Amino acid sequence: MLVTFGLWSLQAKDTQTEMNKNATETLRVGVVGLVHTHVHWILGREPQDDIEIVGIVEPNRQLAQQYSDQHGYSMDIVFDTLDEMVKATNPEAVTAFNTIYDHLEVVEYCAPKGIHVMVEKPLAVNLEHAKKMEALAKKYGIALLTNYETSWYGSNYKAYEMVKKEDKIGPLRRMLFHTGHPGPIEIGCNPEFLEWLTDPVLNGGGALTDFGCYGANLATWFLEGAEPLTVSCTTQQLKPDMYPKVEDDATIVLTYPKAQVIIQASWNWSHNRKDMEVYGTNGYVVCKNGTDMEILEDEKKGSYPLTAKALKQGYHDPFALLQKVVKEGYQLTPFDVSSLENNMRVMQILEAAKQASVSGKTIEWKQFFSN
Incomplete structure (x- = not known):
């Protein structure tokens, strides 16, 4: 069972063409880690059409079950490792809610596969990690965004x-x-x-x-x-x-x-x-x-x-922005x-x-x- 969350909704259209167009704009997202409590932001979003959570990586099954009970996602989409989740669900982007130290590992895995990444603030645990993440993002052409509460x-x-x-x-x-x-x-x-x-x-x-x-x-x-x-x-x-x-x-x-x-x-x-x-x-x-x-x-x-x-709908939370960057080619200002x-x-x-x-x-x- 897949659980869909989203930010901005398009006006209802009657034609099948418009329905198909809307479906193709939905971003397939994997959630990496549940140990950062800011993860409730994405898990608790009201259902809309911009993103679809296709998988969650969390080896702590007790914690995963606790949040499943709270937010209603199926434990069928919870995996022990990032590799398992990616192979089973093929996400287009991931959001990292693991430790700051582990942000680098997420980018090291995802960048060569063309999977875009959004991490919770700050970008990295130190400048050395950040430089490696930057180099990988540029080499493989992925978006690497950082989310702050104050950005919204x-x-x-x-x-x-x-x-x-x-x-x-x-x-x-x-x-x-x-x-x-x-x-x-x-x-x-x-x-x-x-x-x-x-x-x-x-x-x-x-x-x-x-x-x-x-x-x-x-x-x-x-x-x-x-x-x-x-x-x-x-x-x-x-x-x-x-x-x-x-x-x-x-x-x-x-x-x-x-x-x-x-x-x-x-x-x-x-x-x-x-x-x-x-x-x-x-x-x-x-x-x-x-x-x-x-x-x-x-x-x-x-x-x-x-x-x-x-903020304007579609630009007022991190996951809507991620969708626009990945699916619509939205360019961030300098x-x-x-x-x-x-x-x-x-x-x-x-x-x-x-x-x-x-x-x-x-x-x-x-x-x-x-x-």
């Missing part, structure tokens, strides 16, 4: 429009990101997720990796892929009894010729948050969440609230938040931030990456 916030796109296209606040000078939550244990992450999320090898770090990537991704988008001049980073273990192997708090500071970016990534916030503040020479745009915003264009006139509209070029820059930023934290010194970008 209407507020972030409205902010981009106001700052980059409408010049509402003047030239960009400063960006602040506050990302994280009270901690993965505190918010009740399941054991299968915690096992690797708090492991420095499988996750590449703690809060720095988990939440530092969000700000790096959005800043790279706004700054059109610009390389920072310097990278500074301070990390702390505020809860070593709970997270003995990794940092639970990180502050990254990026300097650019005419702007500064501050990323506060933490498992020590009082609440769940993914918000952004963008400051220009004469005003600011604050994205409090995915919809609520506060805008200041002129200090004399004061600020005003704004509610961002949801340094789009989901793009490989953006997320290679993110991996560079995280790599430099880790080194800055270890050394206690500010990293000079060009010197660091010329070595």
Whole structure:
């Protein structure tokens, strides 16, 4: 039994021709891993016509059964290995919800077979893995996308429009990101997720990796892929009894010729948050969440609230985008938040931030990456 999920629906057509056309546009997707709880995003989507989940890879049968009971997919489409799933179901693309460390293995298997890949953020566990993934994607011509929750916030796109296209606040000078939550244990992450999320090898770090990537991704988008001049980073273990192997708090500071970016990534916030503040020479745009915003264009006139509209159907979630890229040849704009070029820059930023934290010194970008 196959379970179909989707994002955008076409208007009903009576002719068999239109029905057949719609069927050919459906993307056959395999889900690799269930140990990343963001997998509920794809498993819980309302049934539509853009994607069809044809197989799931998860050797933990108990976990697979648990999610089967929750979401209603048949255990007949669950396989122990990626090789078994691909040979049995022939997916056109896969979405990786396994450990960050295992993203490379997914691309190593899928790229030579022409199977497109979308991974959950960040792109890779470290820059070395990311470079190998990039090389494989380019060699075999597959799409390699990275998914972030914030990629689908209407507020972030409205902010981009106001700052980059409408010049509402003047030239960009400063960006602040506050990302994280009270901690993965505190918010009740399941054991299968915690096992690797708090492991420095499988996750590449703690809060720095988990939440530092969000700000790096959005800043790279706004700054059109610009390389920072310097990278500074301070990390702390505020809860070593709970997270003995990794940092639970990180502050990254990026300097650019005419702007500064501050990323506060933490498992020590009082609440769940993914918000952004963008400051220009004469005003600011604050994205409090995915919809609520506060805008200041002129200090004399004061600020005003704004509610961002949801993104256009077909472009408002990762799986619809994957369908458009693979089936319709949709081209991402340069340094789009989901793009490989953006997320290679993110991996560079995280790599430099880790080194800055270890050394206690500010990293000079060009010197660091010329070595």
